[in-house]
Amino acid sequence: MTDAAAARGANLDRERLCAFYRQMWRIRAFEECAMRGAEAGEVFGTVHPSIGQEAVAVAVCGNLRRDDILLSTHRGHGHTLVKGADPYAMMCELLGRVDGSCRGKGGSMHIADFGVAMLGANGVVGANTVIAVGAAQRLKYLRSDRIVACIFGDGAVNRGTFLEALNWAAVHALPVLFVCEDNRYAASTRTCDLTAGGGAAARGPALGVETVEADGNDVAGLDATVRELVERVRGGPPVLLVARTYRLAGHTSRDPAAYRPEAEVAAARKEDPIARCAALLRLAGVGEEELAGMREAACREMDAVYERARGAAWPPRALAFADVQDVGSPEERPF
Ligand SMILES: Cc1ncc(C[n+]2csc(CCOP(=O)(O)OP(=O)(O)O)c2C)c(N)n1
Numbered sequence: 001m002t003d004a005a006a007a008r009g010a011n012l013d014r015e016r017l018c019a020f021y022r023q024m025w026r027i028r029a030f031e032e033c034a035m036r037g038a039e040a041g042e043v044f045g046t047v048h049p050s051i052g053q054e055a056v057a058v059a060v061c062g063n064l065r066r067d068d069i070l071l072s073t074h075r076g077h078g079h080t081l082v083k084g085a086d087p088y089a090m091m092c093e094l095l096g097r098v099d100g101s102c103r104g105k106g107g108s109m110h111i112a113d114f115g116v117a118m119l120g121a122n123g124v125v126g127a128n129t130v131i132a133v134g135a136a137q138r139l140k141y142l143r144s145d146r147i148v149a150c151i152f153g154d155g156a157v158n159r160g161t162f163l164e165a166l167n168w169a170a171v172h173a174l175p176v177l178f179v180c181e182d183n184r185y186a187a188s189t190r191t192c193d194l195t196a197g198g199g200a201a202a203r204g205p206a207l208g209v210e211t212v213e214a215d216g217n218d219v220a221g222l223d224a225t226v227r228e229l230v231e232r233v234r235g236g237p238p239v240l241l242v243a244r245t246y247r248l249a250g251h252t253s254r255d256p257a258a259y260r261p262e263a264e265v266a267a268a269r270k271e272d273p274i275a276r277c278a279a280l281l282r283l284a285g286v287g288e289e290e291l292a293g294m295r296e297a298a299c300r301e302m303d304a305v306y307e308r309a310r311g312a313a314w315p316p317r318a319l320a321f322a323d324v325q326d327v328g329s330p331e332e333r334p335f
């Protein structure tokens with residue numbers, strides 16, 4: 001840990017740091033349950049764990065208002081949880097139960113919860129960036145002070161949609177916080193091998209978009225950065241944040257990630273955002289028992305959520321075709 005980080009730990013608001021720690025453990029515990037469920041054949045569809053990337057979810061989504069809009073990715077459990085979605089509804093969605101956020105039809109990659117302005121995870125890489133810009137255009141039209149946060153991976157910056165979205169948001173000064181979760185990989189490929197120029201952070205300046213690069217595993221530092229950026233984005237123009245992180249698990253729950261050099265993974269493990277937050281908490285005077293208590297509480301919460309979801313009903317046959325297609329006159333549901 002650097003001296004600067006240590007000094008920050010000593011000065012940090014202990015309660016705020018504890019809240020980050022609890023939230024990061026809630027995400028990890030949720031995903032560990034989901035991965036066990038996938039292994040047992042109880043979770044349907046693919047699960048993309050964000051283990052190792054929890055600090056980005058906590059810092060970004062923790063700084064949004066409940067009515068600020070969020071668009072997430074295929075790796076979105078953490079974003080959605082921190083935005084305020086109910087973990088039971090999320091787990092039911094993974095298990096295909098009727099109490100799921102989308103009545104069990106979408107699974108992990110299609111969780112949406114309009115109740116907390118979470119417009120959706122998205123299985124199509126980069127597709128959420130243009131949806132975000134559309135949502136922000138509507139907010140601007142309504143003269144709203146809400147913002148849109150759009151999280152995407154470093155692989156998404158090479159999709160045409162990202163360029164379109166960034167350009168349109170800049171031209172119309174739309175209130176979008178674009179967040180690139182740069183975990184260095186797009187599935188099994190190192191993104192640096194297929195990204196020309198200076199990477200994600202070089203894309204913003206080319207379009208006149210203010211761009212900030214940050215350590216995505218330093219939850220306290222990132223929280224301070226995002227808090228400032230969110231206030232700047234309110235009312236527009238857009239900002240691009242590139243948060244450097246690392247996915248400690250496989251691309252999916254079934255991926256052993258053997259394509260990564262062992263030394264690289266070992267080095268990344270030392271930067272685990274939860275372990276780094278624990279180190280700051282120790283500096284702030286939090287003891288081992290309290291740290292273990294927070295972790296155990298998160299694991300107990302998610303184990304209970306999983307067991308409850310396992311007992312939930314399957315969707316009735318009559319709902320098989322409900323909500324799967326726009327039938328022409330959908331009711332207007334505000335989000
Ligand atoms: C348009 C599109 N192309 C390819 C895929 C297959 N795919 C799913 S996840 C993924 C990697 C995305 O990498 P990145 O954007 O860095 O996100 P990460 O998985 O690292 O979180 C790919 C290529 C897809 N889902 N959508």
Ligand SMILES: [Mg+2]
Pocket residue numbers: 153154155181182183184185186187191
């Ligand atoms: Mg990536």
